[in-house]
Amino acid sequence: MSTASILAYFSLPWIFPVSHGLRERLLIAVLVVGGLPMLYEILKDLLHGDLGADALAGVAIVTAFILKEYLAGAIIVLMLSGGALLENYAVHSASSVLNALLKRMPKVAHRKKGTDIGDVLLEEIQIGDILVIFPHEIAPVDGIVTEGHGSMDESFLTGEPFLMSKAPGSEIYSGAINGDAALTLRAGKRSGDSRYAKITEIMRAAEEKKPHLRRLADQLGSFYTPVALAIGGLGWALSGDPNRFLAVVIVATPCPLIIAIPITIIGAISLAARRGIIVKNPVALEQIQLCKTAIYDKTGTLTYGLAALIAQEVSVGFSAPDVLERVASLERYSKHPLAQAIQQAAQAEHMTSIEVSEISEKPGQGLQGILGGKRVQILGRKQLIALHILQESDMPPSVNGLECFVLIDGRYAAHYRFRDAPRSVSPLFIKHLGPRHAFKRQIIVSGDRESEVCYLAEAVGIQEIHAGKSPEEKLAIVRAETARAKTLYIGDGINDAPALLAATVGMAIGQNSDVTSEAASVVVMEGSLQRVDEFLHISERMRAISLQCAIGGMVLSASGMIVAAFGYLPPVTGAIIQEIIDLLAIGNALRAALPPRILADV
Numbered sequence: 001m002s003t004a005s006i007l008a009y010f011s012l013p014w015i016f017p018v019s020h021g022l023r024e025r026l027l028i029a030v031l032v033v034g035g036l037p038m039l040y041e042i043l044k045d046l047l048h049g050d051l052g053a054d055a056l057a058g059v060a061i062v063t064a065f066i067l068k069e070y071l072a073g074a075i076i077v078l079m080l081s082g083g084a085l086l087e088n089y090a091v092h093s094a095s096s097v098l099n100a101l102l103k104r105m106p107k108v109a110h111r112k113k114g115t116d117i118g119d120v121l122l123e124e125i126q127i128g129d130i131l132v133i134f135p136h137e138i139a140p141v142d143g144i145v146t147e148g149h150g151s152m153d154e155s156f157l158t159g160e161p162f163l164m165s166k167a168p169g170s171e172i173y174s175g176a177i178n179g180d181a182a183l184t185l186r187a188g189k190r191s192g193d194s195r196y197a198k199i200t201e202i203m204r205a206a207e208e209k210k211p212h213l214r215r216l217a218d219q220l221g222s223f224y225t226p227v228a229l230a231i232g233g234l235g236w237a238l239s240g241d242p243n244r245f246l247a248v249v250i251v252a253t254p255c256p257l258i259i260a261i262p263i264t265i266i267g268a269i270s271l272a273a274r275r276g277i278i279v280k281n282p283v284a285l286e287q288i289q290l291c292k293t294a295i296y297d298k299t300g301t302l303t304y305g306l307a308a309l310i311a312q313e314v315s316v317g318f319s320a321p322d323v324l325e326r327v328a329s330l331e332r333y334s335k336h337p338l339a340q341a342i343q344q345a346a347q348a349e350h351m352t353s354i355e356v357s358e359i360s361e362k363p364g365q366g367l368q369g370i371l372g373g374k375r376v377q378i379l380g381r382k383q384l385i386a387l388h389i390l391q392e393s394d395m396p397p398s399v400n401g402l403e404c405f406v407l408i409d410g411r412y413a414a415h416y417r418f419r420d421a422p423r424s425v426s427p428l429f430i431k432h433l434g435p436r437h438a439f440k441r442q443i444i445v446s447g448d449r450e451s452e453v454c455y456l457a458e459a460v461g462i463q464e465i466h467a468g469k470s471p472e473e474k475l476a477i478v479r480a481e482t483a484r485a486k487t488l489y490i491g492d493g494i495n496d497a498p499a500l501l502a503a504t505v506g507m508a509i510g511q512n513s514d515v516t517s518e519a520a521s522v523v524v525m526e527g528s529l530q531r532v533d534e535f536l537h538i539s540e541r542m543r544a545i546s547l548q549c550a551i552g553g554m555v556l557s558a559s560g561m562i563v564a565a566f567g568y569l570p571p572v573t574g575a576i577i578q579e580i581i582d583l584l585a586i587g588n589a590l591r592a593a594l595p596p597r598i599l600a601d602v
Contacts (some may be wrong), residue, residue, distance in 0.1 A: 027070035038077065056225045060249040064571065067242055072250050072571040075579070105175065109140040112184065122191040129187045139176045142194040143185035145169065150181030165332035169359035169369070220550050228252035228561060235565030243571060247564035251574035252557050260549035260585035267592030268542035275599070276525040277535050284505045284521035285539045286546075290486045291504055294439050295478060297491035298446035298456055300527070301509050303420045305492075307338055307402055309345040311417040318413045321349065326371045327378060327406055327414075329354040334367050334378075338404060341418050377407040380449060384412075402452045420452065426460045428602045429529045436601055437536050439488075443481070445474050447495060474499045490532065507532060533600045545592050549585040556581045 039058050057076050064073030108119040112130040122140050125131070130146065133139055139152070149167045154176045166172065172185050174194035232248030235241075265286075269279045279285060299305045314320045328346030331339035333356065359369040365387075366379025384405045385392055390412050395405075402418035433439045443464040446453045450467035457465050466477055475498040481487050482504055489496070489503035492510050497519035500506030508520035510527030524531045560577050563569045569577070 027074045028065075056228055056249060057253045059229065060246070060253050063242075063246045063249060067246055067571075069243075069246055069571045072246065072575045075572075075575040076250065076253055106138050106140055110134065125187055125191055127187055127190060131185055131187055133172075133178045133183045133185065135178060135180050135182060137178050139172050139174050139178065139185075140194075141174050141187045141191050142189045143172050143187045145172060145183055145185050147184035148181055150183050151179040152183075153177040153179070164334070167333055167356060167359055170333050171361065220554070224252075224554055228557075231561045231565050235567070239567060241567065244565055244567055247569050247571045247574045248561045250571050251560035251564050251569060251578050253578055259582060260553065260589040261546045263586055263589040264542055264546045264549060264592040267590060267594075268538050270593045271595060272522075272535060272538050274595075275531060275534050275538075277531055277538075278523040278525065279521070280523065281521040284507075285542055287486060288488060288505045288536060288539045289543050291488040292439060292485040293441045293443065293481050293487045294433060295443045295445055295481060295487055295489045295499070295503065296462075297489075297496050297499075298444055298448055298453055299420065300492040301490050302426045302444070302456060302460055302529075303422050305420070307341040307418045307420040309341045309416055310419050311415075313396055313415040313417075315412050315414060317411075318408065320414070321351070323406055323408070323414045324349070325351045326354060326374070326376050326408070327416075329371055330356055330359075330367060330369045330376050330378065332356070333359050333369070334361075338402060338416075338418055342416070374409050375407075378404050379407070380404060381451070398451070399455075402449075402455065420456065422456055422459050423529060425529050425602050429533060430460045430462060432533075432601050437540075440485070443477075445469055445477050445499070447471075447474075471495045471498050475502055478502045492527065507535070530600055530602055533602050537596070537599050537601075541596055542592050545589060549589050552588070553581050553585045556584070 039061065043058075060076045061073050064070065064076065106122070108121055109125055110117050110132040111120045111125070112132050117132055125141055131140065131143065145166050145168050147168065149165075151165050152172065154164050154173060164170075164176075166183055171188075172183070174189075174191070228249060232245040232252070235248055236245040265282045268285050269282065272279050296302050312320050312324065314323055324342070324346055328343050328351060331342045332353065354371045356369045356371050359367075361367045366377050366383050368375060368377040370376075379387075381395070381398060381403065384390065384395070384407075389407065389410065396415045399417070402420055404416050404418075405412070406414040406416070430442060433442065441464065442462050443466065444453055444457055444462055445466045447469055448467060450465075453465045453467040457463070466473075469477065474496065478487060478489055478499040479502050482502060486504040488505045488507065489499050490507045490509060491500060492508060496508075500508060500519040500521075505522065506520045507522045507524060509524050509529075509532075522535060524535070557578065560569060560574060560581075564574055
């Protein structure tokens with residue numbers, strides 16, 4: 001509307017005779033319809049103490065209306081609305097994290113009473129209810145399988161892409177996607193207390209408490225605006241002519257901040273997209289250069305997430321193939337990442353599966369089940385020590401990395417060692433992040449066991465770790481670190497989503513989880529740390545070009561302000577000069593979309 005009205009103002013006299021008053025009414029309509037909503041938003045920011053880049057433009061619009069310089073005011077409205085459209089274009093693809101979570105959950109569950117199955121609302125489910133999950137449905141609550149054998153996709157929680165086998169005694173988490181077989185479970189929690197609901201709840205809290213980050217344009221505008229108002233006020237006071245004040249604030253309107261910086265951001269977003277990096281929140285491009293602490297999830301972020309069985313130490317009286325066959329059969333029902341490595345080792349030996357019964361995973365006793373009449377237990381070092389089956393001195397020496405122990409009928413049978421290999425680029429990426437990108441601290445925060453996290457930390461060169469952390473604990477750690485310094489969090493699983501929201505900049509690696517991608521400010525599609533480095537370079541270059549546009553534009557505007565303060569620059573001429581300054585700034589801003597000669601260090 002602003003553009004059409006201004007064009008009509010100039011073109012109507014050439015088409016047919018119209019009065020000057022009618023042409024001015026067109027401009028007044030621009031100021032009322034286009035300017036009032038902008039002034040409302042600017043006033044809200046001012047009431048919150050935010051003297052940003054738009055405040056000076058707001059003063060110019062009001063002053064132009066009071067002094068009846070409608071054309072000058074309409075040009076300012078046009079520039080402001082152009083900047084808003086560019087900003088909206090840059091963020092239109094971002095969507096709600098909570099909607100992404102909630103749309104996955106079913107509205108009803110199938111409750112079984114005797115032989116009858118009926119639908120009930122999730123909030124009506126009670127602990128102990130028997131529920132049926134049909135093929136390809138989503139589990140409504142946490143519970144224990146009572147009937148059926150099948151598999152479920154629990155990547156929403158673990159971030160691991162493989163399926164988890166289920167049998168009577170297996171745990172089921174709400175939000176998991178059922179496979180091809182119907183399963184019957186006993187509800188262990190009500191829907192509001194289930195795991196998926198808890199993640200939704202802490203994500204909502206993280207979203208509500210995410211701090212507001214000031215944009216670069218507002219940071220620069222916070223000191224530029226008072227200077228411009230002071231120059232304009234001084235010119236008015238010394239001359240007694242309010243038009244000098246108007247001319248100063250018009251030529252001072254920080255359109256290089258309002259327009260050129262969004263164009264720079266859009267160029268950087270475009271360049272990132274061509275490299276497989278999706279920028280969902282443009283603020284991340286500005287803020288990542290200020291981050292001083294890098295926080296990583298472990299599996300799938302710094303590692304490939306593909307552990308391999310590298311050593312089998314079998315106790316006297318046991319056969320390595322027999323132990324492996326039994327362990328692999330039991331691990332079909334485990335959600336632990338090591339389960340896949342054991343099954344792959346068994347498949348490589350062409351082993352068959354043994355029927356499993358009485359599966360359980362009680363606290364402190366590890367995963368266990370009955371296979372061919374023998375009880376098999378798979379547990380960790382601390383769990384084995386607590387059972388007092390072996391003296392600690394008789395156990396295999398502890399080494400950094402992944403391990404598990406096997407008991408058969410209560411006797412120590414085997415010790416398995418694994419490696420979850422770090423990504424080939426991880427050590428170099430970690431090493432260069434400080435000297436090249438000014439990060440001061442790097443931390444691993446993982447849900448995995450401490451021995452696993454220690455092994456990885458040593459392999460990639462990180463000293464600070466937090467192991468065995470739940471999504472709630474990850475969130476608390478990230479909040480605490482963000483309170484000390486701006487943080488970059490990199491993760492790939494849905495259990496990382498709350499932490500991604502809480503960090504200054506959250507980056508999702510890969511496409512394992514739609515919810516993780518929704519929570520992140522930036523999504524690296526192919527899961528490569530090299531792409532993370534490229535994003536850092538794109539951001540660095542974008543910030544440099546933004547500062548060139550902003551500071552260069554402000555310097556040129558300052559020259560115009562001085563001329564206007566002395567009365568040599570009428571308001572409309574000032575608006576035209578400001579447009580020329582804008583074109584120069586925009587021309588420079590367009591460089592952000594062009595790939596530089598060097599885009600990564602690793």
